Amino acid sequence: MALETAGSRESLIRGYSGRMFATFTMVTLFGSLGRLVLSPLLPTIIADLEISRAAAGVGLTVLWAFTALAQFPGGRLSDALSRKTMLLAGLGANVVGFTMLALSDGYAQLVVSLAIVGVGTGLFIPAKYLVLTELFVERRGRAFGVNSAAAEIGGVLASVAAVAVLALGAWRVTFVPVAGILLLGILAFAVWSDERVTLARTRLDVRGTARRLVGNRDLLLLLVTFSLFSFVWQGVTGFLPDFLHVHKEFSQTFASNAFAVLFVVAAIVTPVVGSLGDRLGHARVGVLTPLVGSVGLGVIILAGDRVGVLAGIAVLASGIGSFWPLLYAHLMDALPDQDMGGDFGATRTVFMGLGSLGPAYVGVVVDVSGYVTAFVGFVGCLLVTTALLVAIVRSA
Template identity: 20%
Template structure:
């Protein structure tokens, strides 16, 4: 990858950081905002639980396909234009989704949203590291990676605030228009130097096929996404339909439960350095699995306690998991490992599992969906101990 290292402090490079973090925040918010809106959408469109759950599988399918192919796009139109295209096209697709009047057109819209939103992340990271001096990469990436956690925290608040004046369709339109405006603004006002991406090569993937730890990391990342995005996607609908909470109360509870997740990345980073990656990963999966399982077991009086605990454990997965993934195979294929692991994990954990929870909910076993999800996460507790890192060879 061509890299430009401009001089100066991070303060002089705040404009590209602001744009990229804002676009990433909107990109992630668009992908999860349906979750807090789901009870309203289900009632308005007269949908079943499984139809509602299918939204996440359809969007994740588009995300999976496009993320694997994102290198072809950025190699043709370069990274900056890829980011602009992703922000604008995702915003337009989400706007059109908001205007959809039937289930089929809404599914098509969400599939396109998944495809266009996936183009951002590889080019966003490449553009971030090329526009920020290398001595500030840690701080810049740390700020950039706050976007998903802030999105989990703020998405329910944004929904409830906008729903006071707007319909759920108008909420989608407003967020879509905002993404379009940020994409255009980034193109017009950002002066970052552009450069092309690298198209994926199948021959680069072949060494990973014979690496057992690579397949283990796919399993682990899928379980990690189940604990975060998979649970989050269906939790508001579960609280409203199974526990009788008003939608505003459910979204407020989910928002409050996410506040403590923000500093957890720093804490788990220290723990993984102190105790090692494998024990840390196993512990995180154990507590995430138990708390996810309890969502489907506990009564109304304890559900709030469990919902506060579950995301705190779940977000601890990713820092040690990315560190572990960076130790899989030789340095030449590590970036390829990330490129293939993430889309598969999002398809399974953020698409298939929410759909399964929705299917169980439609059959009258909504709580069983969270019990099954928790059981799956618990089953992965022993997997980290079988990982073989490159430094162990």
């Protein structure tokens, strides 16, 4: 896609790029809300469905595992068919999954609903990043940062929604407006996208994609880095409210509000850090993010009062919230243009698949030896991630 100037063709608020970006922002925010609200609702869901924390962790792992599995076909089909086709398919599956969550009356239906949401998310995300990559070149870091901030705001709204629905005692109601907004997103993309919906039989070319990724040392190193970080991200965000409520013995309302702080801080920091990465280099700035995150998580583990916990959460958010836009922009620069969709989807399938084990790890370790052991393990993962990023920067 030819771009005339950053000002005339890469606008986040005007013209075709502005309309598309606004729609992406809306569906990212509410899709994130629907997925992240599960964390503050988890104690209530556990009690309502009479399941163990290990079973709850498996449920979250199913969500992220199916999200991961759908990423490669989502990216490959975005290349072979059209971005619009996969945007509509992904949002459609999300609408079905969130509607089923609103109607779920048992653990089995909960898990199936989460699997469908995961598939929809996995099909949608590669197409979203490919469209943003094509729309924004000079402002790519900023665009990714603002889009990531929308996801963080979804986390804030998830905490607010959790407090409200818990007061009503009806956790399933949360997913009704999410399904409705995503349905509006389908209509917006159907009308505004300048691509056509294309259906055809397509080869996924799994072997060719695997050879490109495994044969490239830099991409392989990035893949390991993303996998470790995703493991931490999914485990921490999945169980932080329960950790604060059960281990730290804070009220469920405080735990939900503290969870919101994580996303408020991240929403403020990510656009700024994304723009900084555009100027100084995405990987160079990204080196600091897991290191800062490890400090924040350590403070949360050691803190004995609310002020200390909130301070730790703010530091944690500044680190782990900034990782994604910076390293996604770096990854897009490293992928070959002709196979970008499939290769991007494949990398996300691998690192999100491995990362999806994070919630299951927490659930099992907590039942065996407690939250401190589980979260200290995450601190170690963040430090290893920092070392890997240093190696990536040095090899550039």
